[in-house]
Amino acid sequence: MIGYRAGTSPLHRAHPYTPLALASALLLAVFALGSPGAVGCAVLAAALLALTGNVLGYSARPALTLGLATWVLLLVLHGLLGPEPFAALGPVSVSEPGLRRALVLGGRLTAILLAFLTVLAVVSPARLVEAMTARGVPFARMYLLVSSLTLVPRMRARAALILEAQQCRGLRLGGSPLARVLALGPLVLPLVLGALAEVDEQVLALDARGAGLPGPRTALEPPADSALQRGLRWLGLALAAAAFAFRFAGHPL
């Protein structure tokens, strides 16, 4: 399952920006790496991050599941259908450069998935909001990222209700492709129109509570940060930059 898992690992206790920065550094770095070996190291680094957060099992399983289809397709697209030269791998003949490409691309995807699923598992949304507030992130940015997520379950529940109600009125979900496309109308329109009708109240409520005011907001429980963590974050980004520097200098890793 994807999502936050409570815990007491160093990553859980760290300032929320730290795992986020490390995963972002990894995300940047993998695109600079060009060989299966280097990308393999990136995957190991992501696994190490997950291990530090005590969430290796939680991140690895969905990372592999989500990436599985892509891995298979990559191996087919590049491994089997790639350019010359071919080598024999058991009963199958695979394209050597193609296989290498597939390993690099698949490894990139796996490293990214593993790193960010780890971040999702160790960073609690409440703490992240507090960290952002303490750093002076403007209300607008936090509202868009966080409040959109909290609106989703409510909207999903309403969509399910509308689905039931329309079915009671005779709407059929099956049938010809055209019938199914036409069924979109009675399901989507009430949902969107209902949401649009609520905009006024939201705007008024937010405004009355000072959401539009400029100036710093007080964080109630700002997470602790340390020089060590700040150093780690910068180090991560520096390593990513170095990887790109190597690549542009003609010595891709």
Add this chain to the structure above:
Amino acid sequence: MTAPLVRLEGATFCFSGADEPALDSVTVAFARGEVVLLAGAPGAGTTTLLLVAGGFAPRLVGGTLGGAVCSDARRPAIVFATPWTQLTGLCHTVLAEVAFAPAGAGLPREEVRDAAERSLERMGALHLAARDPATLSGGELQRVIVAAALAMDPDILLLDDPAAELDPAGADDLYALLPRLAAAGAAVLVATPDRERAARAASRALALEAGRVVADGPPAAVLSDTPVARIARAAGCPAPLPLDVDALVARVAR
């Protein structure tokens, strides 16, 4: 008689895209210490009057305002009937949600926390402080929303059918709170179809019809059609008619 906090003179308000004005030549003043009930059928303009008195219309909802609105109110607070649409969506605990307004003013942490806790206590919701707002029932959430409005220490409190989601005991508590808030120095305006409860709490009632104020005075004089008042009139009770069950019982017992 205290100086008015908000004064409307010949105020006419039309929503954009509407043919008829929502408020038509309304001249009325609201002072601190009053609890005013705005009574009227749906579409009569009660909600619009709340928005105009609070300075929210036309600023936030568009439309055109004619006449004059003078307001000395610095901190208007507004509460609507459905709690979910009034959540910021940003806060994962009730305490953070209630603290949203004072935190936005950049006050020191302890002050913010105190203001939030005091508010929650006033609404009988302090036990919900650590809960996630998404897990609360409609009634609990509405208490939190009202607490959030009170946390700003508003000088004018505007309520639009605030007890719609509350159970009867909760509604009683909310309306009982309004005179106390007024006594502490706020002007309280409440638009609601719940005339019996509001009449008990209100010191003044305004009746609106098609955007015009047709009556303005003590609730007993302005409201004559609560179910209890109709029964009392049919039974031949002399004016002023009792407006709610308690008043009728008291009258009959005499």
Add this chain to the structure above:
Amino acid sequence: MTGGPPAPPPARSLSLRDLVVIRLGVAVNLVIGQIVAALLLPVFLDAVGTILVAALAGPRAAIIVGLTSQVLASVLSGNFAWLPFALVQVVIALYAWGAARLGAFRRLATALPAGLLLGALAGGTAAPIAYFVFGGATAGGVTAVTAALRVLGLPLPVAVATASISTDLLDKTIAFGLVCLILGSLPRHLAARFPGLAR
């Protein structure tokens, strides 16, 4: 406690109303997928919110809807592979705004062809990203089609482009049709709230 009535925002920043509408657009993008799945339709319709906000609130708001939806969709599904496709969201937002300004959403007869064209544009923008970033393999149906076309002998870039565009044609046509219906069903008092709808 101090605090007067909020000053109007400077012209360059977003108003509170814009923010609330953007949030709505993002939620619509993220939620419609569930309706589409219930109907077993081979589309995502994950840009309906972006297109709607483009018509209601302009290009800037729509771009923010698109980018935010991308990020949040990745957070919700765990599939962060979609992040590089941010450019496609910008294309969709700008095109939808242009279409709205030209009145394409006034009738289905103009909305549907406009959607078809966007499908070609969006698919065409997504294809090079899929090719360069992921070697042509992102996930799901698009890539299966790509593989099938490769087996038939098409060179990889062409296969990627064809698969990407053909799935997007249907998706964006339906999306434009839906937004046309939504805008047409808006009651007058709601429509008047949105300056983007010049009627």
